[in-house]
Every structure is written in C-alpha cells, then in structure tokens.
Amino acid sequence: MAIAKLSDLRVLVTRPEDRSADFAAALRAAGAEVVLQPLLNIAPLTAAEHGAAMQKSHSILLNLDEYQRLIFISVNAVQFGVEQIEQYWPQWPVGIEVYAIGAATAAALADRDVTVHQRALAMNSESLLSCSGLQNVAKSKILIVRGVGGREYLAEELKKRGALVDYVECYQRCKPSIDGEQLREVVSARRVNMVALNSGETLSYFTELMGEEAFSYPILVPGARVEELARAQGYCSIVQAENAGTEASITALECYANNNTPI
Missing domain, CATH: 3.40.50.10090 (Rossmann fold)
Known part of the structure; x- marks a missing residue:
C-alpha cells in the first residue's frame, strides 16, 4: 500500500x-x-471597465502578421487569447514563433492545435528569457498575451535586448x-x-x-x-x-x- x-x-x-x-x-x-x-477569480474583460485595453488589442491583433514572436504567459492567456486571435486570424499568420511559460501553458496551446516553438521549463519569466529563440531579438516585434496588470519584467528584459514589445491583455483577475x-x-x-x-x-x-x-x-x-x-x-x-x-x-x-x- x-x-x-x-x-x-x-x-x-x-x-x-x-x-x-x-x-x-x-x-x-x-x-x-x-x-x-x-x-x-479569472474573468473576461468588460467594455465598461476595459474599453481602452480592448480597443488596443483589436488594433494589435488586426496586424498580428507584423510580429515575429508571440508569448503566452499562462493557461488563462491561452484560454482567452487564442479565442480572440482566431476571431481575426482563423488561419494564423505564417512564420510567427509561439512561446509559452511552463508546461501547462504549452499543453493548453497544443490542445488548441497551436505549435509551440519553445517553452520555459519553469513557470516564470526568468526561465522563458533563457530560451535560445529569445536571445537575439533586436528590432523584432514581440507580442505578449496576458491579463490586465501583469508583471513588467519580461517586457523590460526583452526591450533591453532591443525588441519592440506590445501587450494584448485579454482577461482580468478579480x-x-x-x-x-x-x-x-x-x-x-x-x-x-x-x-x-x-x-x-x-x-x-x-x-x-x-x-x-x-x-x-x-x-x-x-x-x-x-x-x-x-x-x-x-x-x-x-x-x-x-x-x-x-x-x-x-x-x-x-x-x-x-x-x-x-x-
């Protein structure tokens, strides 16, 4: 026993x-x-509270094909973010590399038939930043999919490496x-x-x-x-x-x- x-x-x-x-x-x-x-609790954004963030996401996702790398920071980001992306791009843009923080996030993407280029071994930004595909990112456009008000560390470090970083904020913590x-x-x-x-x-x-x-x-x-x-x-x-x-x-x-x- x-x-x-x-x-x-x-x-x-x-x-x-x-x-x-x-x-x-x-x-x-x-x-x-x-x-x-x-x-x-995790909930979708509402127009009344997050109208500006939702409008920004709309503008960014219309031009998703301009980005070289797409980062999902959590399972929640996958749940809400993939749904939004596929409203604009039923067929994802060719050539965009998808990154995931942690095994659970990578698995959630795989469940939605999204190919993950690389994932962080640990569930944190520090681990993701060690991925080989995120070392030489000067002048690359990188989009981070997250909730409202997440940590800034990942974006700040990528910017130090010369990347141009934007956010799509697709859920809120309540x-x-x-x-x-x-x-x-x-x-x-x-x-x-x-x-x-x-x-x-x-x-x-x-x-x-x-x-x-x-x-x-x-x-x-x-x-x-x-x-x-x-x-x-x-x-x-x-x-x-x-x-x-x-x-x-x-x-x-x-x-x-x-x-x-x-x-």
Missing part, C-alpha cells in the same frame, strides 16, 4: 476555481485534506466576495495547517484578509520572487516550490512533511 505522504496536512487551496482541480486531486492522492477557497471574518472561520473550522498561495497577488490578499493572524500559518509559494514577498510581509514558515505547477508544489510539500520544517 502506498504511503499517504501528506496525511497530516490540511491545505487551503486558493487558486481560481477552474484552475484548482489538478492540484486538489494530487493533494488528495497524497493523503492531504483539501479546503477549497479561491482568493482570485477578488472573490469573501471577507476576513468569513475566511478566518473557514480556516479555523477546517483546522487548516498549510496555505497554498500560487501568486504574489493571492499572497497579498490572504495577508489583507487575515491580518496578523496570517503569519501564524505555514504557506506554500511558487518560486523565489513570491518567497521574498512573503518574507517582506512578515511570514516565517515558508515552503518554496520551484514553480506554481502541481508537480513542483507536491514535491515541496512532501519535503516539508518529511522534515516538518520549511524548505
């Missing part, structure tokens, strides 16, 4: 509802108890309708002893809702950048996964459970 490696963990999963199934299933398979409470009292009640009633926070945004929102009490919980975060944010906010018990993927997250939690100390 397989050993339930995470049987002592009761994990609060804060990923968007439609992005939590694989991680939750892997946690349960490893013996953990799962408490689902999204702290971030806070769910839960207040601090409700979240504290969930965490207390289910005796949560690990909080999985898959981005800097969910980390900050958990801190905002829970106040000082947040720092008493061990947290799982994806990568060094979010780990640094967590320490700056006041967290001490931090489990750092290599990235936000399910496999990396489970591996980090297994190390934590084996050692009973943050890694």
Whole structure:
C-alpha cells in the first residue's frame, strides 16, 4: 500500500476555481485534506471597465502578421487569447514563433492545435528569457498575451535586448466576495495547517484578509520572487516550490512533511 505522504496536512487551496482541480486531486492522492477557497477569480474583460485595453488589442491583433514572436504567459492567456486571435486570424499568420511559460501553458496551446516553438521549463519569466529563440531579438516585434496588470519584467528584459514589445491583455483577475471574518472561520473550522498561495497577488490578499493572524500559518509559494514577498510581509514558515505547477508544489510539500520544517 502506498504511503499517504501528506496525511497530516490540511491545505487551503486558493487558486481560481477552474484552475484548482489538478492540484486538489494530487493533494488528495497524497493523503492531504483539501479546503477549497479561491482568493482570485479569472474573468473576461468588460467594455465598461476595459474599453481602452480592448480597443488596443483589436488594433494589435488586426496586424498580428507584423510580429515575429508571440508569448503566452499562462493557461488563462491561452484560454482567452487564442479565442480572440482566431476571431481575426482563423488561419494564423505564417512564420510567427509561439512561446509559452511552463508546461501547462504549452499543453493548453497544443490542445488548441497551436505549435509551440519553445517553452520555459519553469513557470516564470526568468526561465522563458533563457530560451535560445529569445536571445537575439533586436528590432523584432514581440507580442505578449496576458491579463490586465501583469508583471513588467519580461517586457523590460526583452526591450533591453532591443525588441519592440506590445501587450494584448485579454482577461482580468478579480477578488472573490469573501471577507476576513468569513475566511478566518473557514480556516479555523477546517483546522487548516498549510496555505497554498500560487501568486504574489493571492499572497497579498490572504495577508489583507487575515491580518496578523496570517503569519501564524505555514504557506506554500511558487518560486523565489513570491518567497521574498512573503518574507517582506512578515511570514516565517515558508515552503518554496520551484514553480506554481502541481508537480513542483507536491514535491515541496512532501519535503516539508518529511522534515516538518520549511524548505
């Protein structure tokens, strides 16, 4: 019989509802108890709030054939971005190279019959920037498909290499309708002893809702950048996964459970 490696963990999963199934299933398979409470939802843009961004995307996508490289930063970018692109280009422009951050993003593109030229091995911009196809990009036009208000690091680094970079912003991140009292009640009633926070945004929102009490919980975060944010906010018990993927997250939690100390 397989050993339930995470049987002592009761994990609060804060990923968007439609992005939590694989991680939750892997946690349960490893013996953990799962408490689902999204702290971030993903939604399409609305004309009332994002009219300017939508108009900019319209203009850019009409001229997609002018770009040499197209970067999808997440599964959400694929879900919303490919649909928009194919409204203008049922047949994609010839010669455009498609890049993906992480295996899940690459798989989502493959599911839509989009050929990925190269993908980042880890789920972050730093890994993507190491791809050979993004080294010599002087005077190349690169389009990044993302949500509203994402990180600027990727574009800034590509510009340093001489690229001309634009964005198509095709979805928004929304806070769910839960207040601090409700979240504290969930965490207390289910005796949560690990909080999985898959981005800097969910980390900050958990801190905002829970106040000082947040720092008493061990947290799982994806990568060094979010780990640094967590320490700056006041967290001490931090489990750092290599990235936000399910496999990396489970591996980090297994190390934590084996050692009973943050890694």
